[in-house]
Amino acid sequence: MRGIRKRRFAMAVDTRRCVGCQNCVLACGAENGVPLGSFRCWIETETDGVFPELKMEIRSQRCQHCSDPSCVSACPTGASHIGLGGTVLVDHDLCTGCKACIASCPYDARYVHPDGYVDKCTFCLHRVERGEGPACVSGCPTKALVFGDLSDPESALSILLRERQHRRITPERGTEPNLFFLS
Amino acid sequence: MGAAEGAMSISRRQFIKIGAIGSGVAAGATGLTSNWWNLYAHPVPDPGTDGDRVVPTFCELCFWKCGVLAHVRNGRVTKIVGNPKHPLSKGRLCPRGTSATGLLYDPDRLKQPLLRTRKRGEETFQPVSWNDALDYVAERLDRIRTEHGPEALALFTHGYGGSWWTRLMGAYGSPNVAAPSYAQCRGPREVAFQLTFGRSLGSPESIDLENARCITLLGSHLGENMHNTQVQEFAEAIGRGAELVVVDPRFSVAASKAKFWLPIKPGTDIALLLAWMQVIISEKRYDLDYVTQHALGFDELKKHVELFTPEWAHPITGLDPGLIRESARLIAAHRPASLIHPGRHVTWYGDDTQRLRAVAILAALLGSWGRRGGFLLPSSIDVPKYPALKPPTPGRPPLDKPTDGHYPLADETLASGVCDATLTEAPYAAKGWIVYGTNLIQALPKPERTIEAIQKLDLLVTVDVLPVEIAGWSDVVLPESTYLERWDDLWSPSYKEPFVAVRQPAVAPMHDSRPGSWIARELARRLGLGDYFRWEDPQQYLRSRFDAAGLDFRTALRDGVVLGEAGPVSEEDGIELGFDTPSGKVELFSQTLKDAGFDPLPTYTPHEEPPPGMFRLLSGRSPLHTFGRTTNNRVSGQLVSENEVWINRDVAAALDGFESPLKSGDYVVLENQDGVRSNRVRAKVTERIRGDAVYLVHGFGHTAKGLSFTRDRGASDSALVSRYAVDPIMGGTGMNVNFVRIVPVEA
Numbered sequence: 001m002r003g004i005r006k007r008r009f010a011m012a013v014d015t016r017r018c019v020g021c022q023n024c025v026l027a028c029g030a031e032n033g034v035p036l037g038s039f040r041c042w043i044e045t046e047t048d049g050v051f052p053e054l055k056m057e058i059r060s061q062r063c064q065h066c067s068d069p070s071c072v073s074a075c076p077t078g079a080s081h082i083g084l085g086g087t088v089l090v091d092h093d094l095c096t097g098c099k100a101c102i103a104s105c106p107y108d109a110r111y112v113h114p115d116g117y118v119d120k121c122t123f124c125l126h127r128v129e130r131g132e133g134p135a136c137v138s139g140c141p142t143k144a145l146v147f148g149d150l151s152d153p154e155s156a157l158s159i160l161l162r163e164r165q166h167r168r169i170t171p172e173r174g175t176e177p178n179l180f181f182l183s
Numbered sequence: 184m185g186a187a188e189g190a191m192s193i194s195r196r197q198f199i200k201i202g203a204i205g206s207g208v209a210a211g212a213t214g215l216t217s218n219w220w221n222l223y224a225h226p227v228p229d230p231g232t233d234g235d236r237v238v239p240t241f242c243e244l245c246f247w248k249c250g251v252l253a254h255v256r257n258g259r260v261t262k263i264v265g266n267p268k269h270p271l272s273k274g275r276l277c278p279r280g281t282s283a284t285g286l287l288y289d290p291d292r293l294k295q296p297l298l299r300t301r302k303r304g305e306e307t308f309q310p311v312s313w314n315d316a317l318d319y320v321a322e323r324l325d326r327i328r329t330e331h332g333p334e335a336l337a338l339f340t341h342g343y344g345g346s347w348w349t350r351l352m353g354a355y356g357s358p359n360v361a362a363p364s365y366a367q368c369r370g371p372r373e374v375a376f377q378l379t380f381g382r383s384l385g386s387p388e389s390i391d392l393e394n395a396r397c398i399t400l401l402g403s404h405l406g407e408n409m410h411n412t413q414v415q416e417f418a419e420a421i422g423r424g425a426e427l428v429v430v431d432p433r434f435s436v437a438a439s440k441a442k443f444w445l446p447i448k449p450g451t452d453i454a455l456l457l458a459w460m461q462v463i464i465s466e467k468r469y470d471l472d473y474v475t476q477h478a479l480g481f482d483e484l485k486k487h488v489e490l491f492t493p494e495w496a497h498p499i500t501g502l503d504p505g506l507i508r509e510s511a512r513l514i515a516a517h518r519p520a521s522l523i524h525p526g527r528h529v530t531w532y533g534d535d536t537q538r539l540r541a542v543a544i545l546a547a548l549l550g551s552w553g554r555r556g557g558f559l560l561p562s563s564i565d566v567p568k569y570p571a572l573k574p575p576t577p578g579r580p581p582l583d584k585p586t587d588g589h590y591p592l593a594d595e596t597l598a599s600g601v602c603d604a605t606l607t608e609a610p611y612a613a614k615g616w617i618v619y620g621t622n623l624i625q626a627l628p629k630p631e632r633t634i635e636a637i638q639k640l641d642l643l644v645t646v647d648v649l650p651v652e653i654a655g656w657s658d659v660v661l662p663e664s665t666y667l668e669r670w671d672d673l674w675s676p677s678y679k680e681p682f683v684a685v686r687q688p689a690v691a692p693m694h695d696s697r698p699g700s701w702i703a704r705e706l707a708r709r710l711g712l713g714d715y716f717r718w719e720d721p722q723q724y725l726r727s728r729f730d731a732a733g734l735d736f737r738t739a740l741r742d743g744v745v746l747g748e749a750g751p752v753s754e755e756d757g758i759e760l761g762f763d764t765p766s767g768k769v770e771l772f773s774q775t776l777k778d779a780g781f782d783p784l785p786t787y788t789p790h791e792e793p794p795p796g797m798f799r800l801l802s803g804r805s806p807l808h809t810f811g812r813t814t815n816n817r818v819s820g821q822l823v824s825e826n827e828v829w830i831n832r833d834v835a836a837a838l839d840g841f842e843s844p845l846k847s848g849d850y851v852v853l854e855n856q857d858g859v860r861s862n863r864v865r866a867k868v869t870e871r872i873r874g875d876a877v878y879l880v881h882g883f884g885h886t887a888k889g890l891s892f893t894r895d896r897g898a899s900d901s902a903l904v905s906r907y908a909v910d911p912i913m914g915g916t917g918m919n920v921n922f923v924r925i926v927p928v929e930a
Binding site for chain 1: 262419869
């Protein structure tokens with residue numbers, strides 16, 4: 001196994017660059033054929049303060065591809081599993097649509113596909129494996145999203161996380177999320 | 184079972200591919216996947232949205248016209264992504280562009296030509312053949328030409344397909360070609376910059392956001408307003424640490440990223456601009472060399488602003504004098520790479536040319552015109568016109584230029600002026616309108632006036648993709664193909680990276696729709712004007728123009744765009760500054776304005792304020808929508824399907840007439856000063872807006888029967904604009920002069 005590194009895919013969201021336009025949401029939907037009305041990513045806006053002393057953060061959100069994912073633990077059939085690069089995936093054929101994963105996810109990142117199985121962000125692994133970024137990343141007009149491999153200390157993502165202040169959302173749930181929000 | 188097997192076989196193939204691109208084949212078997220429950224991996228099946236053909240063309244979901252790649256699989260457009268070779272998209276789109284499939288496959292599209300059967304506005308039509316529809320239109324156009332002269336026909340146009348219709352108007356002999364994008368949008372800006380620097384800004388605007396070290400936005404809400412390239416550069420500038428000053432009554436997305444947010448009282452921007460100039464001049468923070476070398480009228484300006492201190496501006500603008508002073512210093516500290524964004528939709532209060540003059544003068548003090556990080560001086564690739572007959576000279580001037588000397592500095596036809604002239608039949612009567620790609624009921628202020636004007640017409644033809652309101656008032660409705668189904672003329676704008684873009688169809692026209700180029704030519708032939716459209720087909724027309732320019736048409740078809748050589752665009756690149764003004768200088772003091780009877784230097788004049796219990800109605804943009812053109816789109820409509828009225832939290836808590844305090848999501852009705860009531864609209868109760876104004880995203884509140892998705896959703900700001908303030912300099916219609924009260928929805 002010489003030279004083989006176990007990859008850890010993750011994403012950084014630059015909240016300074018993000019304008020909340022939601023192109024990530026629609027680019028994801030178009031790429032992955034997400035049914036109208038369901039979303040694998042979405043925008044969160046958090047406003048604090050009283051007029052005119054205000055602060056606002058805009059976050060492009062999706063499955064956090066947790067290292068210790070509660071959805072995988074909750075899945076009774078093994079449909080929810082950890083795939084390439086630590087990506088949390090659902091095997092549609094094994095999923096019975098019981099929604100235990102949906103109940104266990106702290107991020108509300110999953111939905112039931114009209115065909116009965118639960119679906120979610122895949123980090124667009126079908127694109128990643130041919131060297132492209134996830135559709136949300138490639139399509140983002142503000143380049144607010146950076147996808148990469150945390151196990152490679154020289155990846156653009158690893159460098160960014162060393163250089164910029166960042167935080168994770170709801171880390172206290174203990175699922176070890178892998179989305180990092182740069183401020 | 185077949186489907187499951189298919190999925191398995193795809194999975195296996197992908198599994199092998201994963202191994203092959205890893206660091207070794209062994210990795211594929213053991214290292215790359217881990218799994219808690221299963222011993223085998225479940226790679227992600229390809230969703231199958233990549234095209235078997237990928238067609239480069241340019242977008243028409245808004246007027247920015249980004250280069251896109253349309254993926255076509257089994258004859259169906261599966262997705263639209265940015266064209267990496269196109270300078271305006273650089274491979275990335277805004278959400279409207281991404282949702283173009285929602286327009287192409289909109290079930291509400293106009294599907295065949297329609298002839299009106301009953302009263303105008305009742306939206307009752309019978310489908311007819313193209314032959315019958317075109318014969319009908321041609322016969323009436325011919326009669327108008329004979330009985331009233333060709334000038335009695337007007338064209339209202341928006342969008343790039345309009346060029347064929349403009350050509351038809353030229354051939355027909357009418358000068359009345361109007362675009363609401365002038366007098367209802369960017370006109371005052373173009374006039375102000377022309378007066379000051381001898382050059383207007385055009386589209387895409389020749390501004391250098393990317394290299395700016397400080398960006399100042401006055402009412403512009405980049406990020407909500409998704410001019411793609413500008414938003415990309417805006418984010419790039421922020422990423423590089425550029426400073427941001429945002430002047431807006433609303434805590435916009437841009438304001439949330441700003442060092443200074445100035446929550447200005449609406450309508451007082453000129454006072455702020457004068458105070459900024461006062462600080463910058465009195466503290467000698469302006470670019471002395473630039474002003475000395477290039478500008479005329481500095482002494483007059485200095486004297487003019489002397490008393491306009493931040494303390495003077497404070498009670499007018501509601502802004503703290505310290506904030507005005509500090510922001511002025513920040514703006515000046517980064518000159519010349521300090522960009523005062525000129526905005527785009529600037530028809531607010533009727534003194535808009537003067538406000539944009541103040542912006543231009545400030546830009547001159549900062550020395551940012553012609554400098555990197557400021558205003559650039561790009562050129563376009565010269566593409567000769569298709570050889571054609573010279574159109575006849577119209578016998579009468581345009582309808583919007585009455586002889587009594589109104590709007591002396593307007594340099595385009597006023598859509599509102601043509602509408603008014605149609606109503607008053609002065610200076611002469613208009614008997615026919617062709618409306619291409621613009622929903623006049625929403626685009627022009629005071630819709631009831633537009634409807635009155637329509638009653639004077641012998642013929643109203645609408646050419647559109649969707650059954651918008653103006654179609655419902657028309658005698659003939661001609662269904663156009665969307666941009667994804669048609670050829671259009673090439674596009675060669677002035678831009679720092681000059682290019683020529685080509686629009687080509689990704690799929691064949693759906694339903695019984697036709698490209699505008701075909702419709703306009705068929706009408707021309709029936710009117711005996713076929714010689715003005717003398718080409719075999721649009722490809723031959725385009726090939727001829729590319730050949731004449733010495734550009735390779737095949738490259739354009741393959742790449743969607745042909746790039747030119749980037750020439751110098753700023754003084755830093757070696758351009759020697761020159762100004763196409765009467766004096767050849769930057770005109771801080773405008774003799775042209777003075778001679779025409781206007782203030783040669785901008786002056787603040789107070790505007791009427793909302794009476795107690797009423798609020799100024801402001802409007803703006805959502806990143807998901809372009810005016811009312813996209814609100815019926817079920818793809819972008821998943822995210823924003825109705826607008827909300829933004830109401831300050833304290834105001835909402837104290838509103839009269841509500842049984843319980845208003846909450847976000849509650850429906851309310853807006854009633855304006857003239858008693859016009861809106862459709863019900865949800866409240867957004869927020870700290871993010873001043874208490875003296877409310878805000879709506881423009882384009883909602885459709886009433887057209889055929890728009891089954893968007894009809895009756897949200898409130899129309901246009902309907903509430905029952906009055907407007909006309910800019911005496913160029914005829915722009917200032918629309919932020921309406922007041923509304925917030926009332927409960929009647930049971």
